[in-house]
Amino acid sequence: xxxxxxxxxxxxxxxxxxxxxxxxxxxxxxxxxxxxxxxxxxxxxxxxxxxxxxxxxxxxxxxxxxxxxxxxxxxxxxxxxxxxxxxxxxxxxxxxxxxxxxxxxxxxxxxx
Amino acid sequence: xxxxxxxxxxxxxxxxxxxxxxxxxxxxxxxxxxxxxxxxxxxxxxxxxxxxxxxxxxxxxxxxxxxxxxxxxxxxxxxxxxxxxxxxxxxxxxxxxxxxxxxxxxxxxxxx
Numbered sequence: 269x270x271x272x273x274x275x276x277x278x279x280x281x282x283x284x285x286x287x288x289x290x291x292x293x294x295x296x297x298x299x300x301x302x303x304x305x306x307x308x309x310x311x312x313x314x315x316x317x318x319x320x321x322x323x324x325x326x327x328x329x330x331x332x333x334x335x336x337x338x339x340x341x342x343x344x345x346x347x348x349x350x351x352x353x354x355x356x357x358x359x360x361x362x363x364x365x366x367x368x369x370x371x372x373x374x375x376x377x378x379x380x
Numbered sequence: 381x382x383x384x385x386x387x388x389x390x391x392x393x394x395x396x397x398x399x400x401x402x403x404x405x406x407x408x409x410x411x412x413x414x415x416x417x418x419x420x421x422x423x424x425x426x427x428x429x430x431x432x433x434x435x436x437x438x439x440x441x442x443x444x445x446x447x448x449x450x451x452x453x454x455x456x457x458x459x460x461x462x463x464x465x466x467x468x469x470x471x472x473x474x475x476x477x478x479x480x481x482x483x484x485x486x487x488x489x490x491x492x
Contacts, residue, residue: 310467310482359423366478371423
């Protein structure tokens with residue numbers, strides 16, 4: 269069990285550029301979550317997948333955000349036309365159904 | 381809407397000085413209450429899950445308790461390595477996907 273893995277750990281991008289984050293969940297975990305966390309705040313739910321199906325999206329997930337989980341394994345979170353307000357840590361997490369949710373180390377995004 | 385409030389926002393202790401962190405919650409049907417520890421620049425690390433009022437769990441110098449309205453994280457004889465932000469989160473029965481709603485955390489500093 270190697271834990272939830274996220275890549276890249278840090279990304280600096282110019283406003284208006286697109287960025288993509290990757291998450292590899294704990295093997296056998298069928299649920300995968302994306303959260304966003306800004307400084308001094310707790311993580312906020314963005315979206316989750318059960319296997320390859322995206323079953324819920326938060327109001328926080330604007331149409332510039334898209335997440336995929338092809339074949340129910342790794343997931344990607346893409347942010348198009350980045351804005352300074354997108355600067356945050358993007359956390360991926362995974363779990364079995366109704367079990368503890370384990371988080372990765374996060375991907376820091378800075379939009380300049 | 382599910383809500384979690386943590387207090388205090390920040391707490392400074394001397395090594396060996398025991399104290400408690402508070403997590404007050406409102407949720408329509410609690411499936412579970414979670415405590416996580418988060419070090420600067422890293423993802424949340426799972427500590428405990430509590431499911432029903434009266435339940436207690438312990439791990440090293442930490443003990444978590446749960447009532448119908450709040451949870452406490454008791455820290456006995458803390459050490460400097462216990463310094464971190466402690467996050468509380470609730471999981472509601474009604475939410476699909478077992479998403480977590482987090483509080484803003486308590487930043488704990490333990491001085492040697």
